[in-house]
Amino acid sequence: MNRQQEHFITKYMSQTSSLVLAGIQWFFFLFTNTVVVPLSIGHNFQMSPDAIAASMQHAFLLTGAVCILQAVFGHRYAVMDGPSGLWWGLTLSLTVSASSAGMSLERIGGGLAAGFLLAGLTMAVLGRLGAAHLLQKLFTPMVKSAMLFLMTIQLTMNFFKGMIGYTEFGTFNLPVAALSVAIAILVALIQLKGRGKLGNYAILIGIVTGWIAYSFVFPGQHAGLSGNSGGSLFTLFPWGVPTWEPGIIVTAFFVGLVNMTNSITTLSTVEKIYETQTTDQQYKRSYVLTGLFSMLSACVGVLPFGLFASSIGFLESTRILRRAAFIIGAAMLCILGLTPSVTAFFAQIPPSVGSAVLFVAYLQMFGTALRTIEGTAFNSKTIYRVALPVLTGVAVMNIPAEAFQALPIYLIPIISNGLVIGVLVSLILEKSVNWSKMENASTTSKTVTSP
Template sequence: MFKPKESFTVWLAGMQWLFFIFTNTVMVPLSIGHALGLAPEDIASSMQRSFILTGVLCIVQAVWGHRYALMDGPAGVWWGLVLSICASAPAMGMDVGTVAASLSSGFILSSAIVIVLALSGFLNVLKRIFTPMVMGVFLLLLTFQLANTFFQGMIGYDQGGKWDLKMAALSLFIIIVVALIHLKGKGKWGQFSLLGGIIIGWTLYAILFGSSSRMGTAGGSNGIWHWLPWGTPGFEPGIIMVGLLAGLVNMTNTLTSLTAAGRLFKREATNKQFVRSILFTNGFSILAGCLGLIPFGTFASSIGFLENTKVLRRAALIAGSMMFIIVGIFPALGGWLSTLPLSVGNAVLFVAYLQMFGTAIRSFQGTTFNAKTIYRVALPVLTGISIMNIPASAFAEFPPLLTPILSNGLIIGVILAIILENLVRWELFETKAAEPKAAESKDHAMKPAAQA
């Protein structure tokens, strides 16, 4: 049993987790629903299902799965893939209904195959491929991708390429507040910098801009549990193949997240933890495919959140997940939480994810870099960032089913890192670079003796 003071701290940390989970989840069913042309009441129902299943999965993972305080939710890889395929549907000669039905098949089949691979020992192969260098590249690119997204959101950057200076000023103030609470907060209060930033920022936003909902949908639909709401699963070979690739990428995301978490929690994840995590994530993903939701994944971005808050207790995540389930059950609560301004949430998360940069850099510790070996990091990272900054319209001439992969800087950067790590013997370049330095040191050591 928790002591009263300890229990209060856990629930306060849980509230912080609640906002983190909500901010990372709410836009997924909303954007997917609009892309598929779903009715507002169907989008609202899918939001409630997404909230409930995400909360339940986080608890299951914390108690029986990987047993770390890591968020599991709608996978970003799948989210981007679905939106890209929906946008490319006309070019592929398919209507949205056909795409949705094939996506459901892709979700279910991909998740089932990943489960089989995990039980067959494929994780050992992935561990050999995903060296610390590859994981460092993955985390760096993920940091750049998230920071760019949240930076645009917190300054009110619109499609016309203009800033909202008033909103940007408020976001800057929120960043300063979060940083001051984190750096100057005494005792445990420094752990609640993100929660403090949300409360202060939300209050100031209401004073300066008034209150407004950013979701644009309301709950209150009659029943939220609809089996196969996207129709009977179809079979479009191209979509299925791309889905299988996304499933493998999502599997590597779990590997990266748990490996980074092992360093943070100072207890390395065992093979059983990896397998249990993948089983639960993909088991829920199969259920998600049957309920009109995208597959789940372990959020590597949780590492940045944990680095910032220093609240590593699973009890805090469980408390936040329980609150999130309640939000999903009662639409009125979801409606209230949806009034959290997008710019405020983005400003707070921008600060949280800065810590991921440090986690990525620490992955390179012990590696010698020189004029030649720097390519093993610089080439995949800078290539990935360059692709991230190319407009989606530039990939219009590419084959529609390859566009989601080729236009994803994170995936291309990680693939390049894997190729470089497996085709180039970097230790040879490290040795050659070190030899002149050793010779030079020897010459310096001999000079005093000669002078004597």
């Protein structure tokens, strides 16, 4: 073997090893953004550990598959497509508010399954027809910021209750709360003080160390799975058979439209990192894939899909732009989803640990909401543009669910959902009020009264 061949082999091995390491980093990113979703949803639906493990299998398998297809045939970027945070917030909210108002969990699950199927079909059809950009005009940056503020508040409220072991009887578990606070502080310190790539693994480190600490502090409190751990990959509609629940279906359809605009925002930002231009065909293929996988996810108890804006932060911090590395990470996630025993093991993560980690992780969404309206000046009149929808939504979130029992059952999922109400108020304000006129009037007034 001559020197040229040796040099080629050495260079090839070096490139291959770096590619594999980059793929492993992507795997950890995909895993940590997926693993806690089926856990929190499963506990809200009071599913058995085996059913949660099966849902987790489906989530890993579908997320890995759609990421590979997106990278090869869809938008063709290294961007995660997985169970959407928008759908997560909606589902957590509905399982709490609607069930407290008298709807059974099976009825809620059936309504959500029908709504998810409709939303996925709508995304695939409208995306293919190129109608997504029309929605972008409707959901302005101000509407998106209100939605992000409310999503952050809604999710962190749920995670905080999970952290402290809050029960339906209005009590909390002090030892569990103390451990959860310690875990949250650890994750925050890693994110704030972590050097190099350590901060990228804050969620993973928090889950592992928190799980170990929980096992030592509360031995035997978290039951293991039964002999058939991991469930069946062919379990259909574990939340409930699709049923016609107008309030839930309309709400899910509305959130589906909002989710479509999030894809445009994410891809338009990612293309700057890649220094390229996303074509209409890339958008169309991306929407079709996300829509089809959202419909498939509705059948197996997984939240509908959407592009993760958090991928932008990962790309910027690691500079791992190669699609090959992303595909390797997604393939590893698929393999994990096809390994029931391993998936069942992860299904035993204590809910308080996952909630503590995500409480810190989702604080970043508040910054995203602020950046959405960055550069906008507010005065005593235009502040209503943000304050009214956000504070109205928060007010609705804090009304006891029992207060909505007098409403018609089909209106409860809409009226009792602070996120939906807040976004609707924002849409109405944006389309009915001339805010630019108020801004100009304020500027003119300052000019006249200035010395």
